[in-house]
Amino acid sequence: MTNANLPRRSWIQRWHVKGFGWTALMVLLLIGSSKMTDVNVGMFFSNLDQFADLIVRMSNPTWDYLSVIIQPLIETIQMAILGTTIGTIFAIPFALMAAGNLVHNKFLRGFDRLVLDLVRTLPDLLLAAIFVAIFGIGSTAGVITLAIFSFGMISKLFYEVIETIDMGPLEAMESVGASKITIIWYAVLPQIMNQFVSYFLYTLEINVRASTVLGYLGAGGIGVYLQRSLNEFNYGATAVIILATIVVVLIIDGISNHLRRVLL
Amino acid sequence: MDEHLATFLRGAYEMEQAPIISFKHVSKVYSNGTVGLKDIDFSIPKGQFLVVVGLSGSGKSTLMRTINRMHEVTEGEVYVENEAVSAYKGRSLRTLRRRIGMIFQNFNLINRSSVEKNVLSGRVSYYPTWKSVMGLFSAEDKQKVVTSLNRVNMAEKIYARADELSGGQQQRVAIARTLMQDPKIILADEPIASLDPLTTKTVMDILKRLNQEDGLTVIVNLHSVELAREYADRIVGLRAGELVYDEPISAVTEADLNKIYQAI
Ligand SMILES: Nc1ncnc2c1ncn2[C@@H]1O[C@H](COP(=O)(O)OP(=O)(O)O)[C@@H](O)[C@H]1O
Ligand SMILES: [Mg+2]
Secondary structure, X not given: OOOOOOOOOOHHHHOOHHHHHHHHHHHHHHHHHHHHOOOOHHHHHHOHHHHHHHXXXXXXXXXXXXXXXXXXXXXXXXXXXXXXXXXXXXXXXXXXXXXXXXXXXXXXXXXHHHHHHHHHHOOHHHHHHHHHHHHOOOHHHHHHHHHHHHHHHHXXXXXXXXXOOOOHHHHHHHHOOOOHHHHXXXXXXXXXXXXXXXXHHHHHHHHHHHHHHHHHHOOOOHHHHHHHHHHOOOHHHHHHHHHHHHHHHHHHHHHHHHHHHHHO | OOHHHHHHHHHHHHHHHOEEEEEEEEEEEOOOOOEEEEEEEXXXXXXXXXXXXXXXXXXXXXXXXXXXXXXXXXXXXXXXXXXXXXXXXXXXXXXXXXXXXXXXXXXXXXXXXXXXXXXXXXXXXXOOHHHHHHOOOOHHHHHHHHHHHHHOOOHHHOOOEHHHOOHHHHHXXXXXXXXXXOOOEEEEEOOOOOOOHHHHHHHHHHHHHHHHHOOOEEEEEEOOHHHHHHHOOEEEEEEXXXXXXXXXXHHOOHHHHHHHOOOO
């Protein structure tokens, strides 16, 4: 067998210049940025004993505390579900408008995407802090934060799915004389529904985890109790909260993973 | 013979011969400068089985889509039942499209939906959007689904999912969907290009039957010269967007058709 008829690779391809170049650049960036920000990796290891100390003090969970945190745990899940749902409802029209294959008006689409990009740049912790300031400590601030976060994330995931659909059924529905909304209902939604539900569940997973942290800022749910126990040095209670939260997150992830596997 | 009767008969005869579609000096230039159609000028009488032949890229699909305004023309005018199609807007455009059924090479069914829902979707232009979306179809129209499926011999697949069907079966369902529109005209854009010879005959026979039994005007874009000769009442040929051939089937010769397919 001969490879004589193959073109010769250029020296850039032969010596994998691009691959090595990018790796070297990444290593340089890592070293550079840790120098500039004074991150001291050594300190992480020298303070390990404090970490161990905390673990020891938490190793006596006060299990009675469990009955106190059932209610806030449920509230955390409710916040996540409510926030994700509200965010999704608002995301759907924005996602439809951002999809290049449905909206041919470049200006409208560009404006819509600009709004979505801006929403996504808002850090959720900052949002939580602002809404706690506005609505006071409680789950309202948490739900609104999660709704805005979900809106930004889901609208982008959704419009990227919409842009991959088969346009044939849309053409057929247009040819039977269907209105725009009817076309979307009949020809677009069935093609994207499974992926929509899957992304909804994925966002819900993230939100259950995020809402435990948001509570720490006073935005309701289990995080409020976590913060309180830490302030009171009640590490036994902290341990129970962390363990219970992990269990809940694992269960939610498990359910959602299972549903997503069934759907796709 | 009674003079009135003679006038009446002449009127009836003329009505029969009145064109259902006419192209008046139609040209189409795509926004990127490609010439799709060039000064197309001919008429199609009611009840004709017209086959349009021509090389790939000669403008067959473009020609077809100017009839139901899926494409806009840049010059000239297309008339359907003596009305200029450019005059239709919004709702009235949808009622124009309702009178014109369209069949596609790739069937363009909604894969994840049932055959029943696919066929019903051909009826949506008879309902306000909210009723279509809620699926509030009348009992008669649900019965009409069965009737339409029976006409293409697909009634036993009514509850199957569209993507479980073979290509030929999908195309028959697509025809049933079109029948739900109660169309006067059927446009079929290379309806058999993805089918094997046996199913090809089934689909072409159905189109011929709709033409002969229901008096529908049928326009089919075809690649195959043999099929064109077998089914057409009249053959027109396109080359580079121009009408280069137009003969009734009795006058068509093999040599003529070969010429259409010759490169320029
Ligand atoms: N959306 C479009 N934009 C630009 N050019 C197009 C478009 N659709 C078709 N064309 C061009 O118009 C010509 C006619 O195409 P078409 O009507 O699809 O031919 P056919 O159906 O006979 O294969 C071709 O040169 C094709 O490339
Ligand atoms: Mg074509």
